[in-house]
Amino acid sequence: MKFDTQAIHAGGKHTNPEHALNPPIFMTSTFTFDNTDKVDDVMSFKSDDYVYTRGNNPTLRLLEQRMAALENGKGAVAFASGMAAISSVLFSLLRPGDNVLVHRTLYGSSHSVVTETLPRFGMGFRIGDLTRPGDIASMVDDRTRVIYFETPSNPNLDIIDIRRVCAFAKTRGIKVVIDNTFASPYFQRPLELGVDVVVHSATKYICGHGDVVAGIAVANDPDYIMSLKFEYMAEFGGVMSPFNAWLLLRGLKTLGVRMRQHAANAMAVALHLQKHPKVTQVFYPGLAGFPGHDIAASQMSGFGAIVSFEVRGGLEAAKRVVNNMHLFQLAVSLGDCETLVQLPAAMTHRGYDHARLAEFGLTESMIRISVGIEDIEDILAELDSILANA
Template sequence: MNLDNKYKKNTLLIHGGQVGNNPEKALNPPIFQTSTFVFDSIEDVAKVMNFESDDYVYTRGNNPTLRLFENKMAVLEEGVGSVAFASGMAAVSSVLFSLLKPGDEVIGNSTLYGSTYNVIKNLLPQYGVKSKLIDLTNLELLENSISENTKVIYFETPSNPNLNIIDIKGVCEIAKEKNIKVVVDNTFATPYFQRPLLLGADVVVHSATKYISGHGDVVGGVAIAKKLDYVHKLKFDYMCEFGGVMSPFNAWLLLRGLKTLGVRMREHEKNALLLAKYLEKHPKVKNVYYPGLPSFKGHNIAKSQMEGFGGIIAFEVEGGLEAAKKVVNGVKLMKLAVSLGDCETLIELPAAMTHLGYPTEKLKEFGLTESMIRISVGLEDIEDIIEDIENALR
């Protein structure tokens, strides 16, 4: 029985995307840890190759475990289909290459994850694709920046690491008038808190490594879209040919992670809001960036397009870079690490770690500073998290 149109999101996190019972009536789906599938006859081969059959050929093209993960992500984001990738950046780069050709232009938000910034700013221009990075919170600036060659608008919301909130619906309304595709990185919010396709976006991408996994033991990515022909193009012309295939074991781990996504996101958000409120009142902290704070610039837009504010906060301390270094070096419970979305609380200096590719002299232009600290707030007791940062600030 297909449950996808019947139940709400917490139920779909556990049951969505699955039709019928698992093999041998197992409660959990098996891992189809195989590279190759066999055929009964050459006639069966022809049916599969012509998409007249749902059978499998080779895991780089499809696999039952991968298919279940892709189906579930499509259900959660309310798309028609999705494509799993070996990493978040495999998803991001494949989507961009699939939508752009030499002579085209992509407009990206000025604040992006460091590797995404490098792809848009430095890699795509080597293939004849022009790029502009602008402040997409300014819709008037966006309208004035679009050229006849603009084919894609790409952004994260909330953005990494300063949590800027971009009006998805507003951007999409501008884009649709000019037949421009909109791609949204939904990693920070997850489909539990935000569904960009319902607000007009064409493609949603995730680093599944983060909250979808939730346990720091998987690297993966996924892209979800509204049109089935595009999903097929992305899978067979780009994922398969570039070779960024997810392993069946990683897909199985992500399916396991999705079961608890709702519970985890609610707790991440609860802890993040309490920590943000604490930091906002601390005399040694000068700026706190968290969409759940009424003082945050994008708070009202976040309330209108999100069902929760997420588990990431950023802040700056008095004393600049040296003071920030003392804070991240001074924590004991938190772990100094890249990545986010794990059960453990992770702390980092983006300009020295995840966003190292940004030129230092232009950090302010991109909404960053050398001393900005990012915390992925984990699931520990909030009293322990606050005590840890309090000791480090002291």
């Protein structure tokens, strides 16, 4: 099956005694047993029936199987949020004394988990510029067990060569974990390029409608999936609600349609911004002159829909732009139908040390747009109107 078909049908036959077109929502905490023999079968993993929703649930299982198919992996684990997925994966792969190498630009809370939470448990971190894969050997040491990054990165759209990082990591026995939130599996399938674990804030494009907070991790190693599910997700307890899994299954049906419209709109926005006299810099991997454009073209089938930019006049001008919006919304998050605009340094990346923002590829005045799927004429008219305030 092709991607758009898989997004609607993949995941096998769902438990559905009444033959409803849509899967039921198994809104239950617990499952009953006919007798103790059945209990023994499930508890010893001889049967994959259900016990308790923090371990397994048919609605969650269908979502996990569909996401595994879309990322071309062997299994997936659903989590209560993207951060639950990210922190559980990092804790599952690191031990005290180990360290993780991360790219300099990460989503703010991911940066905080790595630089503040992990060290409290004896796990270290190293920060490098992974857009320079030729230098990675100098960024790791013999206790580096994981390389973690986003590509495109949030919010400056850095592009990292996934194949090259994975080729290096394999020579050192290091696991590679990617946050694939910006691209979604529609535009990028990192497991096919050698990555060990893909994580998502499913809150974003997977959901697509801004009504769920959720996360997911996908991998190719079934033993790792079992360990992540039962030793980390189920034990830390960051389980997804079956209702949210059902909303994500609904969102996934239109992932391809939405991503095509998002990306077409984003390209038009990036080109429009590039020509605008009040704009000094545009960050979008689809632009031919953008650093990383060629690598993005070689590992993505489209460039996504996040565009960042700088306006003449710095922070004060940027604030005037975002304080005078009508169609666009001033909001964190991304990947929704609505166009959402924010100032990362003041919002999603507020936790970064502001004195060192430049080291992390940010400025205080950078504006990030999550380009929605509204009519492009309305989007461009709003852009012109808000830029007039810069």
